[in-house]
Amino acid sequence: MDMDKPSQKIDPGALKAWRVSGMLSAVCYSIAVAVLIWLTVRLDWPIWVWITAVLLAGAGATLEIAVLPAVKYRQWRYAVDDEQIELRHGIIVLKRTTIPMVRVQHVDTKQGPILKRYGLATVTFSTAAGSHEIPALTERTADEIRSRIARLAILSEEEL
Amino acid sequence: MDKTSHARRMHPLSVVFFIGKAIKDLLYPLLVFVVSTLLRGEVSLKWIIGGGGGLAALLLVVAWLQWYRFVYVPTTGGLRVEQGVFVRKKLWLTMDRVQSVDDSAGVLHRLFGLVKLQVETAGGKKPEIELSGITLAAAAEIRDALGLTASSNEADSAPAADEQPELDAAARSDTDASPDRAAASLRLSLPQLLLYSATSGRIGVVLALLGAAYSQLDDWLEQTFDVWDTILLLGSAAGWTWLGLMLLAAAWLLAAAGTIIRDYGFTIELRDERLTIRRGLLERKQVTVPLQRIQAVHLVDNLLRRPLGLVTVQVVTAGYSGKEGQAAMLFPLVKESELARFLQQFAPAYRLPQQWNPLPRRALRSYVAVPTAAASLAAAAIIIWAPAPYSWLSAILPLLTLLEGWMRYRLGAWTVVDDAQQLALRYGSLSRHRVLVPRRRVQWHRLSQTPLQEGRSLATVHVAVASGMLPAVFHIRHLGVDHGAQVRGWLAYRSGGADSDGNA
Numbered sequence: 056m057d058m059d060k061p062s063q064k065i066d067p068g069a070l071k072a073w074r075v076s077g078m079l080s081a082v083c084y085s086i087a088v089a090v091l092i093w094l095t096v097r098l099d100w101p102i103w104v105w106i107t108a109v110l111l112a113g114a115g116a117t118l119e120i121a122v123l124p125a126v127k128y129r130q131w132r133y134a135v136d137d138e139q140i141e142l143r144h145g146i147i148v149l150k151r152t153t154i155p156m157v158r159v160q161h162v163d164t165k166q167g168p169i170l171k172r173y174g175l176a177t178v179t180f181s182t183a184a185g186s187h188e189i190p191a192l193t194e195r196t197a198d199e200i201r202s203r204i205a206r207l208a209i210l211s212e213e214e215l
Numbered sequence: 216m217d218k219t220s221h222a223r224r225m226h227p228l229s230v231v232f233f234i235g236k237a238i239k240d241l242l243y244p245l246l247v248f249v250v251s252t253l254l255r256g257e258v259s260l261k262w263i264i265g266g267g268g269g270l271a272a273l274l275l276v277v278a279w280l281q282w283y284r285f286v287y288v289p290t291t292g293g294l295r296v297e298q299g300v301f302v303r304k305k306l307w308l309t310m311d312r313v314q315s316v317d318d319s320a321g322v323l324h325r326l327f328g329l330v331k332l333q334v335e336t337a338g339g340k341k342p343e344i345e346l347s348g349i350t351l352a353a354a355a356e357i358r359d360a361l362g363l364t365a366s367s368n369e370a371d372s373a374p375a376a377d378e379q380p381e382l383d384a385a386a387r388s389d390t391d392a393s394p395d396r397a398a399a400s401l402r403l404s405l406p407q408l409l410l411y412s413a414t415s416g417r418i419g420v421v422l423a424l425l426g427a428a429y430s431q432l433d434d435w436l437e438q439t440f441d442v443w444d445t446i447l448l449l450g451s452a453a454g455w456t457w458l459g460l461m462l463l464a465a466a467w468l469l470a471a472a473g474t475i476i477r478d479y480g481f482t483i484e485l486r487d488e489r490l491t492i493r494r495g496l497l498e499r500k501q502v503t504v505p506l507q508r509i510q511a512v513h514l515v516d517n518l519l520r521r522p523l524g525l526v527t528v529q530v531v532t533a534g535y536s537g538k539e540g541q542a543a544m545l546f547p548l549v550k551e552s553e554l555a556r557f558l559q560q561f562a563p564a565y566r567l568p569q570q571w572n573p574l575p576r577r578a579l580r581s582y583v584a585v586p587t588a589a590a591s592l593a594a595a596a597i598i599i600w601a602p603a604p605y606s607w608l609s610a611i612l613p614l615l616t617l618l619e620g621w622m623r624y625r626l627g628a629w630t631v632v633d634d635a636q637q638l639a640l641r642y643g644s645l646s647r648h649r650v651l652v653p654r655r656r657v658q659w660h661r662l663s664q665t666p667l668q669e670g671r672s673l674a675t676v677h678v679a680v681a682s683g684m685l686p687a688v689f690h691i692r693h694l695g696v697d698h699g700a701q702v703r704g705w706l707a708y709r710s711g712g713a714d715s716d717g718n719a
Contacts, residue, residue: 138707139707145663149664151663151703152660153707154658154659155659155706158657158658158659182659182679184679184680184682184687184688185679187659
């Protein structure tokens with residue numbers, strides 16, 4: 056979409072973290088496929104059952120390891136200023152979301168084991184109409200943004 | 216209200232309501248039990264009487280205990296409730312946290328001059344406090360305690376108004392009788408109600424219900440007599456058509472009757488910045504919505520009402536009456552020509568836009584091309600696979616889709632009402648929807664673009680407002696990108712102002 060992109064990219068470490076989580080799901084797929092192959096042999100199921108399973112698992116794994124993280128990383132942009140939060144993301148459908156700072160009710164950061172391993176965290180802001188998040192920022196940036204938004208949100212308190 | 220706050224109990228009739236609730240909760244286990252005993256065929260009269268009597272006695276005792284252990288205390292500026300037979304649950308509510316106080320009255324309530332009172336805060340759990348049966352005076356006292364005195368004198372006049380046959384055509388009357396600033400009130404007249412019920416689109420719901428009921432009864436019917444044989448006896452195509460028409464008419468009548476019962480005597484009243492809505496034939500329901508809580512006004516006119524120029528006015532509110540994410544009806548039927556006046560009276564912050572920005576011509580293709588192509592494919596598949604004579608009927612499928620897409624394109628529009636700081640969106644196909652969203656109610660907004668839209672430089676605008684637990688997101692598809700940027704710019708908070716400058 057046109058015009059000024061929000062300036063900030065998310066942390067490059069996100070690429071690695073997403074790939075690792077992709078690999079984890081690939082492991083899960085392989086186990087499922089292995090079970091299926093074993094069942095096919097034991098129970099004389101038709102051959103296409105496991106062939107489709109292998110193809111699906113393969114496609115899923117490549118998508119999750121090679122394609123999606125890169126695309127997601129390339130597309131993600133954000134900007135936080137005193138008045139609003141801007142997010143630009145989306146893999147096929149490009150979305151530009153704007154959240155006025157006065158509407159932010161609370162901000163929190165969260166971190167799963169994989170993100171933690173890479174020193175990353177996800178920032179979530181909640182409004183009265185659902186929440187939005189910026190995935191995979193370095194812990195420092197995440198904390199900075201969180202405290203900044205918290206400060207700004209307090210300043211601009213308004214009734215709902 | 217210095218009457219010392221001592222503990223009160225609800226009206227003794229509440230025992231009945233507690234019994235009713237217990238039966239409702241126990242319905243399924245009870246049904247399973249009854250059916251299984253019946254099927255085992257070990258029914259003796261002794262068992263039925265003994266079991267039934269025992270159960271009834273138990274229910275009565277438990278309900279009485281529940282009633283006895285349910286105590287409420289209206290204090291100055293608050294309400295305290297203690298309930299629970301064994302586990303005591305105590306709840307304090309202060310007046311500044313109360314979101315709404317609603318009362319409703321079922322048939323039984325009305326016979327004894329009682330109401331059911333529900334008190335709600337902004338929190339998620341449905342009604343925080345439910346007093347299942349108290350006298351009107353007690354309800355007024357609670358309203359007093361919660362600082363809602365304005366509507367309290369209304370509470371005793373509400374049933375009185377019921378008795379008065381003021382169903383005459385004069386629906387619009389500004390009540391200047393009451394001393395405190397009663398702004399306006401409006402009652403749905405009987406002809407209007409009939410028109411509203413006749414044109415309600417709820418026939419589809421009834422048909423679905425009938426279908427579901429039929430599928431449940433099918434087995435049983437098959438065993439008793441063969442319906443299909445009887446139907447086939449009717450034989451001819453004419454017979455079939457008549458049957459179909461009769462079924463449709465019956466469903467329509469049922470739907471209309473349901474609407475009449477639900478919305479009989481629909482009254483809206485604005486007083487002290489609060490809208491009070493009352494409705495219902497058998498059960499009088501009352502809902503109070505503070506003007507402050509209205510997030511957006513949603514105007515809907517369905518296919519049947521559009522030619523008549525009649526509009527249903529709904530509002531999106533941030534949580535009220537336990538109905539999450541649902542629009543509340545402000546008034547069932549308003550003439551298009553009176554709409555501006557209606558809004559001015561009952562939702563003064565909202566204004567109807569004078570003119571709309573239509574979608575660009577290139578958007579027509581986006582609305583029409585893909586759905587029609589899909590419908591054509593489906594139709595082709597039906598024509599190929601389905602048996603010959605009727606399958607050709609599916610050829611109208613793409614045509615209908617085309618028409619629908621064209622209607623969507625024609626209705627899609629947006630505009631900005633600058634002096635009211637509002638964004639207005641219009642969309643729909645068979646029903647026309649118009650949404651008025653004040654800028655300061657927008658929780659977030661979004662411009663999105665699919666690859667196809669990118670090629671035609673179109674975009675979709677999404678606007679989210681708060682509505683209880685769920686967000687209400689309105690969107691207009693296939694806006695010109697330039698217009699999309701304009702909307703975004705207008706919505707962007709620059710120089711901190713919800714009030715002043717409109718463009719950024």
